[in-house]
Amino acid sequence: VGVSGGVDSMVLLRLLEEFSPVAGFRLHVAHLNHLIRGEMADKDEMLVCDYCKRKGLAFYVKRVNIPEYAEKEGISLEMAGREVRYSFFREVKRSLPNSVIATGHTLDDHVETVLLRFFRGTGVEGLRGIPIKEGDVIRPIRFARKRELYQFAKRNNVPFNEDHTNFLEIYPRNIIRHAIVPRLEKDINPNVLGAVDNLSRMAEELMDYLKETLDKLYKRFVEEKTESLVCLRIKRSDVLHPFLLKAFLRSVMIDFGVDPSKVTYSKITELYRLVCEGHAGKRYDLGDNISFYVDRDRFYLKVEKLVNWDEIEVPKNGLVENQYFTVKTEVLSKGKVEFEKDNRSVELLDFDKVKGKLILRRWRQGDRIRPLGMKGYKKVSDVFVDCKVPLWKKDIIPVLADNEEVVWVCGLVMSDNYKVDEETKNVLKVEYYEK
The missing domain is CATH 3.40.50.620 (HUPs)
Known part of the structure; x- marks a missing residue:
C-alpha cells in the first residue's frame, strides 16, 4: 500500500x-x-x-x-x-x-x-x-x-x-x-x-474496444520496428476513418516513446495530414529527439542522433567501421575473384584505375557518379531519390571516393569508370554492411 x-x-x-x-x-x-x-x-x-x-x-x-x-x-x-x-x-x-x-x-x-x-x-x-x-x-x-x-x-x-x-x-x-x-x-x-465519471467509463470502454482494432493495424502497417526506428507503410488505397487513423498514429507515437503528455491533438492532426498527403521529403519534429519523416507511402518515426562522422581512409586490405556501418576491403588478382550477382553489399572495382587514396565520406551537394552502363553522369541526390532512400538515411550511407570522384554510393550504385573489364589485373573487393 x-x-x-x-x-x-x-x-x-x-x-x-x-x-x-x-x-x-x-x-x-x-x-x-x-x-x-x-x-x-x-x-x-x-x-x-x-x-x-x-x-x-x-x-x-x-x-x-x-x-x-x-x-x-x-x-x-x-x-x-x-x-x-x-x-x-x-x-x-x-x-x-x-x-x-x-x-x-x-x-x-x-x-x-x-x-x-x-x-x-x-x-x-x-x-x-x-x-x-x-x-x-x-x-x-x-x-x-x-x-x-x-x-x-x-x-x-x-x-x-x-x-x-x-x-x-x-x-x-x-x-x-x-x-x-x-x-x-x-x-x-x-x-x-x-x-464526469460516466464519461470516463464510456471513454474507457471505447478504448478497450479500439485496442483490438489497433492491434490489427499494427500488424498491417508496421513494416519495421527497432529501438530507434519505426517504419509504417500506409498506401493511399488504405482508406481509414480519420478517427481510427489518428488513434493509430497516437498509439504508435506513445509506444515508440513520445511522452503521452506531449502527444497533443495538433501533433496528431499534423501527422494525419502528412500521411494523407504523402509528400516525400517532409519532416516533422515530435519533441524528445523524435522526428516523423515522410517518404511516399512509408512513414518513419526516428530517434534523432547527431549524424557526424569523419572521413575514413580505406586500406587495401582491412576493415573500417563507425557507428553506422562496417566496410571490409581486400585486393585480389582477377583470377581469384568470384563474381556475385544481385548482391548490393559487395562491389568489385578495378584497383589499378584508382588514381589517389580511397576514402569513405558523407555525400555532398554536387556529387556526381557515372552509373554502370551509362555514358553520362548522375547526381548522387538523384540516386537517393531513384533508390527511394529515406530522408533520414541519406547522411548515413557512405560514398566511396577516389580523391573527389565518386566510385560507389555504397549499397546502391557503382561507377562505370572503375568497372572490372578484360584488361583488369587487380580487383578491389569492397563489402559494405549497415549497422
Whole structure:
C-alpha cells in the first residue's frame, strides 16, 4: 500500500487492515519522502512509521530529493513525484511475490484528472482519467468522495496529516478542486462528479474496444520496428476513418516513446495530414529527439542522433567501421575473384584505375557518379531519390571516393569508370554492411 500520511492513503490503509483477515492477504506499507515540504514531510514519514510500528505492519521508507530529480529530468514536480513514487513501489513489489500495489486515489482525484486533461486538450484516451485497475496497480477507493474519507477518519480516529499546499490555488489541480468543481456542482449539476465519471467509463470502454482494432493495424502497417526506428507503410488505397487513423498514429507515437503528455491533438492532426498527403521529403519534429519523416507511402518515426562522422581512409586490405556501418576491403588478382550477382553489399572495382587514396565520406551537394552502363553522369541526390532512400538515411550511407570522384554510393550504385573489364589485373573487393 502506498501511504503518504494524508487522509486518502491513511483511510485506505485502515480499510485494508480491517479487510485483510477476511480476504487472507498481508499488508506491506511503502512511504516515499519527497523532501519537498521540509518539516512537514518528516512529520508525514514519522506518522506512517509510528502507525505501522503500532499496528505491527511491515513498512518500507525511502527518501528522494524530488526537486533535484525534476530539474535533472526536465519535468514537472508532479510528474517527477509520480515517476519516483511508482518506481519505489515496484521496487518493493519485486521483493514480495504475488503482490499488487494499492493507492488511495479517490473519485475527486479521478474527476480532477479528467477535467485537467480536458482543459489542456486531450484525446479520448485521456478522458479515461485514473483507472480503478491498471496493470499491477489497484485503486480500491476510487469510488469514494474525499469528504466521505474525512468523515470516516473522524468517526474511526484515523490519524492523518493535512498538506497545506493542497489548498493553495496556484496549482491547476487545486483550482479545479476548490473553484471549478464546486461552481459546477452549485450552478450546473449537483452530481457533476458522477457525470464526469460516466464519461470516463464510456471513454474507457471505447478504448478497450479500439485496442483490438489497433492491434490489427499494427500488424498491417508496421513494416519495421527497432529501438530507434519505426517504419509504417500506409498506401493511399488504405482508406481509414480519420478517427481510427489518428488513434493509430497516437498509439504508435506513445509506444515508440513520445511522452503521452506531449502527444497533443495538433501533433496528431499534423501527422494525419502528412500521411494523407504523402509528400516525400517532409519532416516533422515530435519533441524528445523524435522526428516523423515522410517518404511516399512509408512513414518513419526516428530517434534523432547527431549524424557526424569523419572521413575514413580505406586500406587495401582491412576493415573500417563507425557507428553506422562496417566496410571490409581486400585486393585480389582477377583470377581469384568470384563474381556475385544481385548482391548490393559487395562491389568489385578495378584497383589499378584508382588514381589517389580511397576514402569513405558523407555525400555532398554536387556529387556526381557515372552509373554502370551509362555514358553520362548522375547526381548522387538523384540516386537517393531513384533508390527511394529515406530522408533520414541519406547522411548515413557512405560514398566511396577516389580523391573527389565518386566510385560507389555504397549499397546502391557503382561507377562505370572503375568497372572490372578484360584488361583488369587487380580487383578491389569492397563489402559494405549497415549497422
